Amino acid sequence: MxxxxxxxxxxxxxxxxxxxxxxxxxxxxxxxxxxxxxxxxxxxxxxxxxxxxxxxxxxxxxxxxxxxxxxxxxxxxxxxxxxxxxxxxxxxxxxxxxxxSEFFVAPNRFVLRVAGDSMVEDGILDGDMVIVEWRETADNGAIVVALIDGQEATLKRLQKNHDGSVTLRAANSTMPPMRYAADRVRVQGVVVGQFRSYR
Amino acid sequence: MxxxxxxxxxxxxxxxxxxxxxxxxxxxxxxxxxxxxxxxxxxxxxxxxxxxxxxxxxxxxxxxxxxxxxxxxxxxxxxxxxxxxxxxxxxxxxxxxxxxSEFFVAPNRFVLRVAGDSMVEDGILDGDMVIVEWRETADNGAIVVALIDGQEATLKRLQKNHDGSVTLRAANSTMPPMRYAADRVRVQGVVVGQFRSYR
DNA sequence: GCTGAATGAGAACAAAAGGAGAACATTACA
DNA sequence: TGTAATGTTCTCCTTTTGTTCTCATTCAGC
CATH class of the missing domain: 1.10.10.10 (Winged helix-like DNA-binding domain superfamily/Winged helix DNA-binding domain)
Structure with a gap:
């Protein structure tokens, strides 16, 4: 004591x-x-x-x-x-x-504040925070942080096509899905959670 | 280390x-x-x-x-x-x-799992968790846990009307707002945060 | 009174942490 | 190919940190 x-x-x-x-x-x-x-x-x-x-x-x-x-x-x-x-x-x-902490805290994770409405139909609004796990691969349908041509970082749903190309889909019906050659898109991380504060 | x-x-x-x-x-x-x-x-x-x-x-x-x-x-x-x-x-x-922990954790807070789509247009989806602070009053426009007639607990946006009555609005255009006499509605808590896990 | 426990200040020292810079090997790139 | 940039390995240095002391003060209890 x-x-x-x-x-x-x-x-x-x-x-x-x-x-x-x-x-x-x-x-x-x-x-x-x-x-x-x-x-x-x-x-x-x-x-x-x-x-x-x-x-x-x-x-x-x-x-x-x-x-x-x-x-x-x-x-x-x-x-x-x-x-x-x-x-x-x-x-x-x-x-x-x-x-x-089980939900959020794990090795290799970080937080991003979302700007824009590109994922609004998945319930990710402008100003929300997403928790991203740093990874270079992702399952089909996962929400990923993707780097296009090494320059533009976007938050999109990942779809791997049979011919090896990759389609990135926004969750916003006003934004059309974009298709890229596989070597133009690099997955930087996978969204594993999301949160928001009303204060 | x-x-x-x-x-x-x-x-x-x-x-x-x-x-x-x-x-x-x-x-x-x-x-x-x-x-x-x-x-x-x-x-x-x-x-x-x-x-x-x-x-x-x-x-x-x-x-x-x-x-x-x-x-x-x-x-x-x-x-x-x-x-x-x-x-x-x-x-x-x-x-x-x-x-x-500063964001979410406080002694007078608790977590509710949301069932249903009543707040979907505010980005609160079926299965999401909301963090509720235990309070009996709330500002206009806040998302609250409200008890109607001491029986039904709902998650809605609060609107106080000039005549003293209370309107509870879902964030879902298929659900009409409901108006109640003030003594039928009791605020149990205010939503201060929301989170979701993709695993 | 006396005693012992709890608390604190500060000196002194060894080791760790943090940094600068020289010298060299290798790589990147025009 | 040649030159600049980059990574790597050193040694030497100062500051910070942990550690071990001793001494002083307060306070409760006998």
């Missing part, structure tokens, strides 16, 4: 690691807790290590790792159920919370 | 490759990170290769390849920029990463 101050150090470690994905430096911990000396901070870290809450890689910058016992609060929201017009909210059995 | 500077090199590699389709030159990395020596940059690349995050084709210009293992940060994804049909990805100045 850590002391009061030790617990504050641990709380900050959790918050920092959740936010940045790596441990803070001793100086950052000290500044946040208004401690003037790195030596003092280090004493707390050693105490936390002695209790099995963290592991310290000696002499390494940011060499602190949280152990299972001290795992950060998960990135979850309660999932209340399904909502449909005209009926009460239905509870979803067996799924009472949803881990957003 | 890369050092601070090594991680910045990796972030730049990811952003550059996603944007240009090929790796940068050492001098480009150096200029972006304000490093004066190519030798220093090369040391970072070798460290990243030793950790299995990238592969280097020896002596080749732009001979860096990202490996799948390249680690992402939990809850934080890089924001590469804006994408629009017919133009390269534009960088967004001053916003190079998005903290999804």
């Amino acid at each position: 850590p002391t009061d101050r030790g617990r504050e150090v641990l709380d900050f470690l959790r918050a920092y690691i959740a936010r940045h994905g790596r441990a803070p430096k001793l100086r950052e911990i000290a500044r946040h807790l208004e401690i003037g000396s790195r030596g003092t901070v280090h004493r707390y870290l050693r105490a936390l290590e002695a209790e099995g809450l963290i592991a310290i890689e000696p002499a390494r910058a940011r060499g602190v790792r949280l152990r299972r016992k001290a795992a950060a609060r998960p990135f979850v929201l309660p999932l209340l159920g399904r909502i449909a017009a005209g009926r009460p909210i239905e509870a979803v059995p067996g799924a009472d919370e949803i881990d957003l | 890369p050092t601070d500077r090594g991680r910045e090199v990796l972030d730049f590699l990811r952003a550059y490759i996603a944007r240009h389709g090929r790796a940068p030159k050492l001098r480009e990395i150096a200029r972006h990170l304000e490093i004066g020596s190519r030798g220093t940059v090369h040391r970072y690349l070798r460290a990243l290769e030793a950790e299995g995050l990238i592969a280097i084709e020896p002596a080749r210009a732009r001979g860096v390849r990202l490996r799948r293992k390249a680690a992402a940060r939990p809850f934080v994804l890089p924001l590469l920029g804006r994408i629009a049909a017919g133009r390269p990805i534009e960088a967004v100045p001053g916003a190079d990463e998005i903290d999804l």
